[in-house]
Amino acid sequence: MKKFVLFLLFCLVFIPFIFAEQLNFSNQINFAVCDNDGTCDSGEDKCTCSNDCGVCSGDVTNSSCEEYSCLTGLCRATIKYYCCGNHICESGEDFSNCDADCAPTEITIELLSPSDSNVFLRGEEITFQAKVKADGVTAKQANVRVRTFVGDIPMYDDGNHSDVKANDGIYGVSFLVSELITKNDYVSEIYAEKLGVSATHDFIVKVDPSLEMNFSIDKNIYVLGEIIHFEGILTKREKPLSTVITISAFNKGEKIFESKTRSDKNGFFEWDERTSLIYSQGNWGFEVSGLDVFQNEGLGKTTAIVSKEAGTIFMDVVFASDYDKLFNRGNEIKLLVDVLFDKKPIDDADVIALFPDGKQVDLKMVASGKYSLSYFLPFDFPLGEQTILINAEKKIGSIKYGGSNELKVTIDNAKINVFLLQPTKQTVVLGEELAFRIRLAYENAMPLTKAKILIRLNDKNIVATEKESGIFSFNYIVDTDDISESRQLLLNVQVSDAFDNTDSLNKLFEVTGELTLEYYFRENPLLFLSVIFAFVFIIIVIIVVRNRMNRLSALNNRKKQLEKLKGDLQDKYFNLGAIGNEQYYSLLSKYSSELRDIDSAIEAFKKASKEKGVKTEQNEDEDVFGKEKASFDDSELGSMFKVKKNQSYSDDEDVPALFALPKKNKEKKKAGKEPEEKESREEESEEKNKDENNAEEEDLWK
Structure with a gap:
């Protein structure tokens, strides 16, 4: 439809110009004869007299794809075909050899x-x-x-x-x-x-706005009152950085002190902090940080034991074996150490491990002088090279023994596994609604909850909801916009937790088939419901109109029956003399009353139909009992035949002429009452039919 409208607009715009050009051309043509005298006279030009005025040919200046030629009798610039630059992608041309005319394919x-x-x-x-x-x-x-x-x-x-x-x-x-x-x-x-x-x-x-902060303290165990010596170097891209250095100490989450110094032009800094006797003892954590002008931060952490007592005799804390120095967040670290004094095992010592995240874990004695621990690295455990400090103490009498050792380890991000639970098939159908379920878990099978998840299907970003712990779900309908010529659907999932542990998943599906009616119904439910509603509405209207027309037809049929009965009644009474005076009036009254009711119903129906704009089959002319024709209702008959109230006549008495029966019928009556009995039976049959018709009419009105 859109193309047709554009074509009409094109015709309306350009056809007048074409006719105007033709008219102009017919006015401009001079039918002078070319005299070939070598002079381009008035009325001669390159198209009408090339011998005198020259040939209409040659390239147009500054246009390599236009040339002069005679067009509508005039020498004009026209497009040169099979020329790169004429804005027509012709045979033999493509984007590689004529990008001015042809679009690329890839x-x-x-x-x-x-x-x-x-x-x-x-x-x-x-x-x-x-x-x-x-x-x-x-x-x-x-x-x-x-x-x-x-x-x-x-x-x-x-x-x-x-x-x-x-x-x-x-x-x-x-x-x-x-x-x-x-x-x-x-x-x-x-x-x-x-x-x-x-x-x-x-x-x-x-x-990653992180600078390189390398610092150290002079020892791992201090007594309150001693000086803690800090020194280090801050660099940015391995170049020294001079800035403010902040040094802080914490114990059980509470800040003990915060001091500031400055790194020199070489990035070097040092600081001596004297501990106070009022400070609490324990496993202290130290943080040293520095910011540059762009708020990139260098941050370093370490720990040390700070005690109120002095005079400790040192004992040896030795790792029982070599350990893997590389761990991932979420891994379990198992350590075994020997606590010795003068190469002899020390039993029942208090051995603790101090981790860079501030956690303190007790080691249990598993054999004489041997202590072990098992520690699950949290998912927010500090990354990079870290130090695990093992400290052992034991007091025998008034003598206190103590010793420590440290294990240098490298901590890497936790490993996250991304599992595609649904769909399991490799091939999907165009228009199909796919239910995706993606399970996220750490390497130790612990569900990853509240993860940051980025899902893309081809070029579309998808929003998924976490309906179960670590399981993200979403539904997706395969659309024609999602598939390339290769008919493939690429699922890409990128996941990270709150601590920057990451993983990803790529899954390729093959797409087959064409769009189904079910797809269009899902995409346009309101349109389909509107069509169904309109169809049901039309059916209801048809049924209502049909019922009304059936009712009108029934009324007309009943009217015809009554008119026939009325005519037969009059024939029997007036012509045949087959019924008596009382029976005639009784039946005539019933027929006339029912006819009046039918006429009223038909008139009401016609009035309602006119108001609603519905055409009926009823003729607009008055019926046989209308105002234009004689009607034998009770009132008119009463005036025509003056019969006194309660007056009766015997068969031998004289009756009014209009009521007189033929002599032949009188003789039949005298002979016997068989005709009357026969007519009575016929009337009873007609009354029965009338009752049945009345019942049908009541059903129709309902």
């Missing part, structure tokens, strides 16, 4: 920058570069954009926006990472479009 995007290994700080410049090709050749002047955490930004190929050279097919753009951007792996994409053909390329931009 767009390819190669991401040059950033790479997967790039991690950006706040305040740093991110350069996006992409090489775009169409049908294997450079795509110039394409619409290229990058969509990332700062928005939808156009990319340029003009040599001035972090691209290489102008019109070389390499598009670029740069911007600074804001101070408000948080640490995350941001899903981004490059979008490219040329002459209506487009493509996308997904990638990850990693932002």
